[in-house]
Amino acid sequence: MSIITVSNLKKSYGDLEVLKGINFNVDKNDVVAIIGPSGSGKSTMLRSLIHLEEINDGTISIDGQELVKNGVYAKAHDLKQITSKMGMVFQHFNLFPHLTVKENLEIAPKMAKKEAIKVIQQRSEELLHKVGLTSWAKSYPAKLSGGQKQRVAIARALMMDPEILLFDEPTSALDPELTGEVLQVMKDLAQEKMTMIVVTHEMGFAKEVATKAIFMDNGEIVESGEPGALFTNPQFDRTKAFLQRSLSS
Amino acid sequence: MSIITVSNLKKSYGDLEVLKGINFNVDKNDVVAIIGPSGSGKSTMLRSLIHLEEINDGTISIDGQELVKNGVYAKAHDLKQITSKMGMVFQHFNLFPHLTVKENLEIAPKMAKKEAIKVIQQRSEELLHKVGLTSWAKSYPAKLSGGQKQRVAIARALMMDPEILLFDEPTSALDPELTGEVLQVMKDLAQEKMTMIVVTHEMGFAKEVATKAIFMDNGEIVESGEPGALFTNPQFDRTKAFLQRSLSS
Amino acid sequence: MSFDYILSVLKPMLEGAQVTILLFLIAIVISIPFGFLLTLASRSNIRMISWMAQGYIYIMRGTPLLLQLLFICFGLPMLPVVGEYLVLDRFVAACLGFILNYAAYFAEIFRGGLLSIDKGQYEASQVLGMNRWQTLTRIIIPQMFRVALPAVANESVTLVKDTALLYAVAVPELLHFAQTAVNRDFTILPFFLAAIIYLLMTLILSLFFKFLERRFKFE
Amino acid sequence: MSFDYILSVLKPMLEGAQVTILLFLIAIVISIPFGFLLTLASRSNIRMISWMAQGYIYIMRGTPLLLQLLFICFGLPMLPVVGEYLVLDRFVAACLGFILNYAAYFAEIFRGGLLSIDKGQYEASQVLGMNRWQTLTRIIIPQMFRVALPAVANESVTLVKDTALLYAVAVPELLHFAQTAVNRDFTILPFFLAAIIYLLMTLILSLFFKFLERRFKFE
Amino acid sequence: SSTSAGESESDQKTIVIGIDDKFAPMGFRDENNEIVGFDIDLAKAVIEKMGATPKFQPIDWKTKESELSSGRIDLIWNGYTITDERKEKVLFTKPYLSNAQVAVTKADSELTELHDLEGKVVGLQSLSSAADALNANDISKNVKEITEFSDNVLALSDLKSGRLDAVIIDEVVIDYYMTKEKDTFKILDESLAPEEYGIGVKKGNEQLLNELQSALDALIEDGTAGEISKKWFGEDRLLK
Numbered sequence A, B: 001m002s003i004i005t006v007s008n009l010k011k012s013y014g015d016l017e018v019l020k021g022i023n024f025n026v027d028k029n030d031v032v033a034i035i036g037p038s039g040s041g042k043s044t045m046l047r048s049l050i051h052l053e054e055i056n057d058g059t060i061s062i063d064g065q066e067l068v069k070n071g072v073y074a075k076a077h078d079l080k081q082i083t084s085k086m087g088m089v090f091q092h093f094n095l096f097p098h099l100t101v102k103e104n105l106e107i108a109p110k111m112a113k114k115e116a117i118k119v120i121q122q123r124s125e126e127l128l129h130k131v132g133l134t135s136w137a138k139s140y141p142a143k144l145s146g147g148q149k150q151r152v153a154i155a156r157a158l159m160m161d162p163e164i165l166l167f168d169e170p171t172s173a174l175d176p177e178l179t180g181e182v183l184q185v186m187k188d189l190a191q192e193k194m195t196m197i198v199v200t201h202e203m204g205f206a207k208e209v210a211t212k213a214i215f216m217d218n219g220e221i222v223e224s225g226e227p228g229a230l231f232t233n234p235q236f237d238r239t240k241a242f243l244q245r246s247l248s249s
Numbered sequence C, D: 001m002s003f004d005y006i007l008s009v010l011k012p013m014l015e016g017a018q019v020t021i022l023l024f025l026i027a028i029v030i031s032i033p034f035g036f037l038l039t040l041a042s043r044s045n046i047r048m049i050s051w052m053a054q055g056y057i058y059i060m061r062g063t064p065l066l067l068q069l070l071f072i073c074f075g076l077p078m079l080p081v082v083g084e085y086l087v088l089d090r091f092v093a094a095c096l097g098f099i100l101n102y103a104a105y106f107a108e109i110f111r112g113g114l115l116s117i118d119k120g121q122y123e124a125s126q127v128l129g130m131n132r133w134q135t136l137t138r139i140i141i142p143q144m145f146r147v148a149l150p151a152v153a154n155e156s157v158t159l160v161k162d163t164a165l166l167y168a169v170a171v172p173e174l175l176h177f178a179q180t181a182v183n184r185d186f187t188i189l190p191f192f193l194a195a196i197i198y199l200l201m202t203l204i205l206s207l208f209f210k211f212l213e214r215r216f217k218f219e
Numbered sequence E: 001s002s003t004s005a006g007e008s009e010s011d012q013k014t015i016v017i018g019i020d021d022k023f024a025p026m027g028f029r030d031e032n033n034e035i036v037g038f039d040i041d042l043a044k045a046v047i048e049k050m051g052a053t054p055k056f057q058p059i060d061w062k063t064k065e066s067e068l069s070s071g072r073i074d075l076i077w078n079g080y081t082i083t084d085e086r087k088e089k090v091l092f093t094k095p096y097l098s099n100a101q102v103a104v105t106k107a108d109s110e111l112t113e114l115h116d117l118e119g120k121v122v123g124l125q126s127l128s129s130a131a132d133a134l135n136a137n138d139i140s141k142n143v144k145e146i147t148e149f150s151d152n153v154l155a156l157s158d159l160k161s162g163r164l165d166a167v168i169i170d171e172v173v174i175d176y177y178m179t180k181e182k183d184t185f186k187i188l189d190e191s192l193a194p195e196e197y198g199i200g201v202k203k204g205n206e207q208l209l210n211e212l213q214s215a216l217d218a219l220i221e222d223g224t225a226g227e228i229s230k231k232w233f234g235e236d237r238l239l240k
């Protein structure tokens, strides 16, 4: 069963139609790679899923609940509950600079007050271990390299125990040398069957890890499918042109 | 005959020995790609050639003239004359933000006052045409994309009619989509037999365009040679490990 | 210039400095939170509130503090009908003037601080399920204060120096006593002493803020 | 509050405003280049010069302008021996005080402006064969002024307001006449008029700087 | 005696007296920064007589009527000249001391008469009766410039430093300075205008005025005031 279904998603900024009726599904345990040229609407689409952008029309269901139906959003309380099933990792990490790494992980769960502090602290230690940053727990983000920051951001998202993780170009702001460590953490998550949607320019990662690839251009999904097939045998000229440009450079 | 010879180049920052006795030659019309992990000293080496860093020991000759001999620099006037044979393109472009594109190209030649303004203007127009930015002549740099900025920076360096062009990671600050246009300009220059030294992470470019590749690690040149050979059949483990990491990501 | 003379001149000046310090503390403690409220008001979604806050800030920053002090101390009591209820004690009036004026400056500083905070901070807070109040108090305000700290330090030093205006509303302060002594004894020395006292006060204040800045460096 | 009354109060105030404007123009025109020289001096490689410049800036920024004005106008003539040669015309003394004070502030602003300029600008200039002077005058200073413009605007508005201190050295200015009228006629109106005149002056100045900022936006 | 004798006895009413603390010998600060002077001593005696406690509040002289009308001070009492214009806004006691406004120059000045002030720079205290006296005289139209200071001392110090040619000032005040600093100043022959000092009370507060007047009268009567005058002026100058 689909954990995310998007139908007829439309979004404009003023006169500029950025998403022109998008339809797609994501199944549980899918790793979806979203690729496409700059300005094609990838970020806008991803951000719409977690309600960082308000869409103009269309329906988005998450895990069977409707976040927005034909352009009408759910009630505030439901909205919050629905989006809480997702975590998001940003291109520029968006760590809280005034909190230590450990505090970055723990602040949101503590604010939510659903669990004992003990439990939260234990999980933050586990997750820091998982992303290999146990020894940086007490450091402030400013001290970390880009790759380390992004791993903290992933751990922070995982603290809220999401069923789905969204990534918006998680390695684009990193030195090429540092992308590897972040991609490794993402591969591990894929192995653990985390459902993920990843906007990326990393064709290698898309080919290797993704179970599904979506190619967007100009506010539309041009084609989608199994990544191997899409990369080696694109059906449309637009896809072909884009892949050629991306792979050659 | 070598246009650049470097021997026993040593450079420290305080106790940190960044370059540990570097030796290499560059022949006229060579395109040298310098690769290596972050912090290995690539930038420092390149900047030493054009006297942006003062070295502690060693000899650097440019076109038969000694910029520095056994750690002793030439006289100020000679220094200037020797470095004027080289142009440099920076990672972050370093365009002058308060001058238009055309003014960026013309300011240095005008200051040098060696040529009539007419001649300078004619050359700036030619070069803008060459990098495909004629229509942007009157714009300020802030209006340009990263790729366009870097092309302006290349044109600006060419205005001084250098015999050698140095590039320090000219595409690292660019969106992947925009690297192509800069690499194309560099390829054109290679075709016109410009001598170039390029610090780069773009293995594709290094393989395709460079006539010689130098792999640096930890302040030393580990190996160097014809790029095809170096990439496919590295002699040292350090080179192998680096290439594996770079090409996989 | 005997040591005794210096002491005798210094005594009233130090008493005046106490007034300066007291006013400084009162003004800073109240005008910082008030300034922050003004910042929030000026960013309010309700047009009226945001206009009023912005107008207030504009007027306070566009006219001299001295005029504002004279206005509050001598102008208000002259208003028809309500005037007689607006006769404030002169020290209270001075505090009020400084608070009203400095709140506007702090509001501008905090506005800049808020603007400097990346949109990503709000977005990260939102996707982590934090509500607006939590985001404001736990994420935004601490960062805003950190960014604003150097400007707040600057403004505080200016506040110390502006206490020299107190004499206009007849609150006897440091500089007034220095001036009295200069005129009485026909010597420039009290001005030097006053300068040293002001320098000491501003130095200590600067050091305190430097300490705060280092303490909250987040590195 | 007849119109005639307003006119009669306004006339001396506008004359006072002329003094304000004159002093403002003199002070700004001289203190900006002087401030820039101070910036250069404070970055000098010669220790003595850089220390002296920094000390000067520190003292001027750490003591009240009012004290400095009193010092120059009434203190200097009291110095033994040289005092009698230091009796400046009071308007000249006021100008001098404002210039010496504001130069220190502008020096700090320009220092910040210089710091904000990327090292890459110097490096690009060097590899293009420009010498130090060409780099400074053609590349660095224009960018520094652009960066400093908003702070210079702010400081200039402060300067307009600080002219209210002129009363202390007996230069009759706007606020003095307003105060005279208030005390004479027992009405708050002159304070309002003064506020409006100050607001107008600071508004025009702000608009002028906004224009400059837009003009030199480099976009 | 202290400047803020204040609330020593809580049942006693405090009367706040606005003074210019740079107006010797009427009210000024001595070497110990204490406020002293003829008016200070007299006020203390009179207020005590009234069964109240005096509190001396130094103010910016420019704002004295504003201070009074706001009620922050109860009395203006520091060589406060009675004028018709001021009578419109302030209640005055009967005059207790006579004074004149005089023009003062440096001792070595060539100026000798009032009309020598033509084309000269003249200083005076802002919003003082010296301004009225000068304006009432024709010479005011011919002086080069009139500069207003926030107190007399600043004006005198400017005269000494040479920025001023003359200062218009209360005779009582300059007399005191001339005994303190001999050979520094001289007074021009004609005085500008005779005048009298009174005590200013807020309009509408006739009760305070009356109490004050009777206490003052009593002290003049019994010679206490005369003693104070002798202490400061060497003679009994009080108007009876």
Ligand SMILES: Nc1ncnc2c1ncn2[C@@H]1O[C@H](COP(=O)(O)OP(=O)(O)OP(=O)(O)O)[C@@H](O)[C@H]1O
Binding pocket: A013, A016, A018, A036, A037, A038, A039, A040, A041, A042, A043, A044, A045
């Ligand atoms: N807040 C906004 N206001 C107006 N236009 C916007 C806004 N955000 C995005 N856009 C426009 O919407 C279009 C799609 O933007 P979006 O960021 O979704 O593209 P993208 O595919 O993520 O590109 P990139 O690969 O560069 O991140 C672009 O034309 C962009 O200019």
Ligand SMILES: Nc1ncnc2c1ncn2[C@@H]1O[C@H](COP(=O)(O)OP(=O)(O)OP(=O)(O)O)[C@@H](O)[C@H]1O
Binding pocket: B013, B016, B018, B036, B037, B038, B039, B040, B041, B042, B043, B044, B045
């Ligand atoms: N100004 C400096 N002061 C002190 N250390 C420096 C300075 N510049 C560079 N270094 C150090 O010198 C070493 C070499 O730096 P360099 O920039 O040459 O490396 P690089 O190979 O260009 O790396 P990258 O690929 O990250 O640009 C690094 O360890 C760096 O930290």
Ligand SMILES: [Mg+2]
Binding pocket: A042, A043, A044, A168, A169
């Ligand atoms: Mg995007």
Ligand SMILES: [Mg+2]
Binding pocket: B042, B043, B044, B168, B169
């Ligand atoms: Mg480098």
